[in-house]
Amino acid sequence: MSVLDGSGVLDGLDEFCEQALTAHGCPSASMAVAQGEELVFARAYGLADVAANRAATPETVYGLASITKSFTAIAVCLAADRGLLDLDAPLPGRHPWATVPTPRQLMQHRGGFPAYYDFHYSEDPSPIDPAAYCRQVREPGSDFEYSNLGYRELGRLLEQATGQPLRTFLREQIAAPLGLSSFDLADLPPADASVAQRYTPDGRSYPGCRSSVSSAGAGWATAGDIALFARRCARLLRPATAAAVLDAPPITDRLGYGLGRIVQRANGSVISSHGGGMGGVATMMIDLPDRELSLAILTNSTDKSARNAVVRHLMDALAPEFDPGHLQPVTDPAAALTLTPGSWTGHIETADGEIPLDLSLLTDGHVRVRLADLPPVTVPAVASRSWSIQLAADLQLPTRDARLNSPSFGLELRTDGTGLTGRAIAYKNGDREGLLGPYLVHPCRLRPNA
Structure with missing residues (x-):
């Protein structure tokens, strides 16, 4: 007997999912539930390809x-079990970092590296060298910071x-041992698969997307195979x-x-x-090991709203204690400024050289920023x-990498x-216009003005 029988989770599910897709402008969603180590439910809604009017099905492959990262982590653990590496030994080889992190620290996002991605949309390799951004910003093993690097x-x-x-290897x-026939790791989807076209929140289709951090985000699979992976991978x-x-x-008061x-x-x-x-x-992907139950929900829009609505609907019925922080953990919530107003001058370190920066903290909680020779804001x-x-x-950070597709600036x-x-960040604030761009972190140091 399936855990879904008598749970009420299937009551009105089709109508709820269709309404969620419409309300949030999401073309499609595919979901699956595994119990024990077997798939007990798989269903899809909406269009995998809007232009072709092709419906999503449980066999549709989505970008993951x-x-x-969960696949890469299991692979690292498997290699460790086979004696091919040590989870708690510093990475072998020569590295430029002051302290070399361990595989365990890297899997836990405690290797000391900052956030990073470098999405681009040509057939050429990324014009951005990730090694230029693979700098430690804290001691390995200390604070959590989610890092593709x-x-x-x-x-x-x-x-x-x-x-x-x-x-x-994956x-x-x-x-293969887990029976996941749809899984692949590649910038572009499997040529022989029925794949969900990817869309911006306003319905524009994405071209092929490439990145230099494929082990962090270049997986493809069906929802059914993701639910099975969540349930079966421990047996490896x-x-x-x-x-x-x-x-x-x-990483928060309720999550690790x-x-x-x-x-x-x-x-x-x-x-x-x-x-x-x-x-x-x-x-x-969600797994409840004590109940031998797992779920996968895959959608083909940048906007997470439809995904979140479906996840909450399912978890309200199956595991009401589910913390919504799983959907977007807030690891460092905002607080009011307490720094005394003043002004500082310094620079941002980039591969193109030092970029001047001036900062003035005003009395009303605003900051006046002057970047290079740009007008202050x-x-x-x-x-x-x-x-x-x-x-x-x-503000546009005036470096070659940032000018590619990172028109916003953060400090x-x-x-x-x-x-x-701290750090200066060049990024793109979503893809309501254009396509999502790189996220690039640079060291920054300022000294107080006399």
Whole structure:
């Protein structure tokens, strides 16, 4: 007997999902539920390809975005169980970092690296060198910071340790033993698969998207195979290693991040998950190991609203204790500014050289920013547990990489006793116009003006 029978979760589900897609402008959604190690439910709604009027089906393959990290993490754990690497030894080889992180730290997003992505839409390799941004911004093993760069290093480690391309290892050692026939790892979807076209929130289709961090987000699969992966993957690992996947240092007051999984422990039960989001992709994988139950919800729009609505609807019936933080963990909430007004001058370190920056904190909680020789702008600012000042502005960082498709500018700075240090960020604020661009973090240091 399926857990769905008598739960009420199927009552009105079709109507709810169709309304959610319409309300949030999402072309399609595919969902699946696995119980034990078998698929017990699979259904799809809407159009996988709007122009072709092609309906989504349970066999439709979707981009996974960051659910891919869970596959990479299981592969790292499997390689460790086979003696090919040590989860708690520093990465082998020569590295430019002051302290070399371990695979476990990287899987937990505690390797010391900042956020990063470099989406681009030509057939050529990325014009951005990720190594230029793979700088440690904190000591490995300290605070959590979600970082594709850490998973890039894990992908490189796996290829070195196994002697195989990451795509081959994932398909042969993870997907094949688990019976996941649809899974692939590639910038572009499998040529022989029925694939969901990806869309912006206002309905424009995405061309092929490439990135230099494929081990963090280049997976493809059906919802059914993601639900089965969530249920079956532990059987690939030694019991102690499978338990370590759910050993999750806290990232909020209710959630932790383990080895490629967000983990919640509530009322004696465990809920683990991983979501994904990028241009034209919003996905979610959830596993409830104590109930031998897993779910996958895959959609083909950048806007996560439809995905979130469907997830909440299902979890309200199946696991009411589900923390909505799984959908978007807030690890460093905003707070009021407490820094004394003043002015600072310094620079941003980039691969193109130092970029001048002047900052003035005003008495009304706004900050006047002058970047290079651009006209100054005044914008509101906040603080947080980690930062004394956080702000965003419509300013173009004048570097070759940022000019490609990162027209917005952010600052995250903290006092260090002699001034302000932190980071300047070049990014694109969503894809309501154009396509999602790179997210590039640069060190920044400012000193107080006399």
